[in-house]
Amino acid sequence: MRKLLLATTAIALGLSSAAPAFAEFNERNIRVSNGINEDHPVGNGIKAMQACLDEKSGGKLKLTAFWGGALGGDLQATQALRSGVQEAVVTSSSPLVGIIPALGVFDLPFLFASAQEAYTVLDGDFGDMMNEKLEAAGLVNLAYWENGFRNLSNSVRPVTKWEDFEGMKVRVMQNNIFLDTFQNLGANATPMAFGEVFSALETKAIDAQENPYVTIDTSKFFEVQKYVTETNHAYTPFLFLFSKPIFDSYTPEEQAALRECAIVGRDEERKVIQDLNKKSLEKIKEAGLEVNVLSAEEQARIREKSKVVYEKHKAAIGADVVDAILAKLEEIRK
Ligand code: TF8
Numbered sequence: 001m002r003k004l005l006l007a008t009t010a011i012a013l014g015l016s017s018a019a020p021a022f023a024e025f026n027e028r029n030i031r032v033s034n035g036i037n038e039d040h041p042v043g044n045g046i047k048a049m050q051a052c053l054d055e056k057s058g059g060k061l062k063l064t065a066f067w068g069g070a071l072g073g074d075l076q077a078t079q080a081l082r083s084g085v086q087e088a089v090v091t092s093s094s095p096l097v098g099i100i101p102a103l104g105v106f107d108l109p110f111l112f113a114s115a116q117e118a119y120t121v122l123d124g125d126f127g128d129m130m131n132e133k134l135e136a137a138g139l140v141n142l143a144y145w146e147n148g149f150r151n152l153s154n155s156v157r158p159v160t161k162w163e164d165f166e167g168m169k170v171r172v173m174q175n176n177i178f179l180d181t182f183q184n185l186g187a188n189a190t191p192m193a194f195g196e197v198f199s200a201l202e203t204k205a206i207d208a209q210e211n212p213y214v215t216i217d218t219s220k221f222f223e224v225q226k227y228v229t230e231t232n233h234a235y236t237p238f239l240f241l242f243s244k245p246i247f248d249s250y251t252p253e254e255q256a257a258l259r260e261c262a263i264v265g266r267d268e269e270r271k272v273i274q275d276l277n278k279k280s281l282e283k284i285k286e287a288g289l290e291v292n293v294l295s296a297e298e299q300a301r302i303r304e305k306s307k308v309v310y311e312k313h314k315a316a317i318g319a320d321v322v323d324a325i326l327a328k329l330e331e332i333r334k
Helices: 002-017 041-057 074-082 101-107 115-122 125-136 176-184 194-202 213-218 252-286 296-317 319-333
Strands: 028-033 061-066 088-092 139-149 151-154 169-172 188-191 208-211 227-230 235-243 290-293
Touching: 041 061, 041 139, 041 252, 061 252, 074 088, 074 139, 074 235, 088 139, 101 125, 101 176, 101 235, 101 296, 101 319, 115 125, 115 139, 115 235, 115 252, 115 319, 125 139, 125 319, 139 213, 139 252, 151 213, 169 176, 169 194, 176 188, 176 296, 213 252, 235 252, 252 290, 296 319
Parallel strands: 028 061, 028 088, 169 188, 169 208, 227 290
Antiparallel strands: 088 235, 139 235, 151 208, 151 227
């Protein structure tokens, strides 16, 4: 009887000592900016991440998302993170090569052969190595989310072989590797921030752009384009970046919750994107665009012609970084 009483008291004490609930968490408003629109799968990822944060922090860690570049483009938002005036951004890696040259490795044409391959590399040691470089630049990458394989859209003609790129005015991201890849194919490539692309296409200041089907759909590019070619010429990841100065001021529990929940969000976002990719392609076709798929021979020709881009940019990216990813890919493909 006495024993039982002691045990009961211990349980009661144990319970009461756990209060107040979520003491390790503070009320935080985390602004997350994006260049894409809310109906992009990043929207689903953020919802899943928020549900996870609600559970872990008792509702104290709150994400507020800003869509369509409302807080500025990828590069501008990333700089705001580095100086500690904005908490988070979901950005492509490509516009950030001016800050972290090694990220250019993801821009090399035809690097990844499948999304699964990309997941293995990004979620493993190679991804961790890139995260260290990001940290040194004041950016904490919570997880690699998905942008996806990029395809070409244009308003002038069907593109089924590399000669069709000749003279085409193609918008590329603010990134030398993309610039060279398209110039090397004969295109007239122009670097431009994502937020300017729709109106540049609409006014015909440019003929073409390249992005995954999901973006051609959700950013409404299909409304101002006539042709799409499934080129799959690059898989550029999204980074869920957090301001390092702000992250460092958070409690270890808050930091752990953010890291864990960014992975929950990533998994949801990747799942939704795989499904929406097919639906977006159907929508693009239904809107009357002509969709071409590059033949295996053409893919091989373009790939061969693009090899020079690897050589040209290897030193700027870091020979060790390029060699490391190629070795990793070889290992995976065995
Ligand atoms: C691009 C990128 C963008 C994304 C988006 C702004 O073409 O692929 O679509 O970074 O989040 O600039």
